[in-house]
Amino acid sequence: MEINAFTGEFADRTTEAAFLAYKLPQTRALLGFTLASCGLFFLFFFATDLASVHSGPTLTLLFFGRLTAALTAGVCSWLAYRRSLQVAATRWLASISKVVVFGCFMLVSMLRPHEYHWHAMSMSVMLSAAYLYIPNRLAYAVALSLGATALFTAMAREFYEIHPADSLTMSMLLLLANVFGALAARRFNIVSREEYRAHTVFKHAAERDHLTGCHNRRYLHEHLMGPGREALPGRAHRLAVLLCDIDHFKQINDTYGHADGDAVLRAFAVLLRERIRSPEATVVRYGGEEFLAVLPGMDLDGGVRLAEQLRATFAAMQTPSADGALMLRTTASFGVAATDLPQGAGPTTLRDLISAADKLMYQAKRNGRDRVEALQLAR
């Protein structure tokens, strides 16, 4: 999870997309709040137009300019709060509102040409908001802010009678506002991604088994069987559960040692995770050498077919020992239980299926091991 030193974004696009999706509710809330505040402030500052211009067509123009900015910010804010926007849409809203608000600000500056010192100050404040409070990609924030700065500086030269020294000071101050804004935004990007990275590492450690990389029982209980879990993943109409246990595993430990036992456990887990790839399925290390697969959407025939494939592949598989000197072979026994789900089926159904699959797995052990036993549960 490497972070790009310039942009402060994750170098890997998939990780960046996952981060942005995780942050989306927070991004939408910040965007909505900031745009609503910006719109209101822009409107309140009409008081300064009144004080400066008093009346006439210029005042009317100023009013409509401010109204356009405030309405654009207001609509974008409403969309950010109310619609379930994706990341790209939030960036569009942020960019569009920045363009419109900066554009209206240029109009105000042009219509009140004798106050360029104040306009330059307002421009600095707006740049800070554009970099720090209107969430957007850093590259877009830099492009829009530098573009607005260049336009403002060019207008100052064109429309105001500015002393060259003042012009230089103003340009340098605005440049400074851009540099500090971009650096602060980059820093914020890095800090929030570092937090996400730590969160991901802790989450992984809390939910996964260290040796095999499969989910652990805590994950099973909290995410699939915990209180309030009324619906199983994917709201499937069918559910199969597969419980499997490596045969005579103690013998492997006793004969070759614990490290080789671990190698066999890892190889079995890799096989399960490679063959059970559905995003709704979950593979759990259920006990020492016992694994559970929760398979939403799968019926009994599908579960048995999958278990038979896993059984045959594992029986034919040779696992290199920890030092690579030996090839280890063993088998596994499987219990498969499936049911059609009634409306609102939840943890109780899953608990019943796991308990049935457990009994079936022990039945497979009693019937000679390296076998699959299966049962369809009534609703």
Ligand SMILES: Nc1nc2c(ncn2[C@@H]2O[C@H](COP(=O)(O)OP(=O)(O)OP(=O)(O)O)[C@@H](O)[C@H]2O)c(=O)[nH]1
């Ligand atoms: N290497 C290793 N061994 C483990 C781990 N967790 C549990 N075990 C061992 O797994 C073995 C399980 O043995 P048993 O429950 O007797 O089962 P078995 O030998 O597989 O026999 P059957 O299940 O009846 O076929 C025990 O020796 C545990 O110490 C682990 O993480 N690594």
